[in-house]
Amino acid sequence: MLAAPILAAALATDCRWLVTFNIRDYRPGDGIAVVTPGDFMKQLREHLLSLA
Numbered sequence: 944m945l946a947a948p949i950l951a952a953a954l955a956t957d958c959r960w961l962v963t964f965n966i967r968d969y970r971p972g973d974g975i976a977v978v979t980p981g982d983f984m985k986q987l988r989e990h991l992l993s994l995a
């Protein structure tokens with residue numbers, strides 16, 4: 944399973960987002976949001992619009 948090393952690297956580098964099409968192998972937690980690329984873009988767009 945490749946999920947463990949990727950999640951370990953994300954935790955080690957204090958990532959806030961894990962963007963992947965393979966969300967079934969990851970669970971959100973430890974301060975990391977696990978989202979699809981589409982969901983990430985939606986949330987990023989909303990955040991940028993809130994800054995205007």
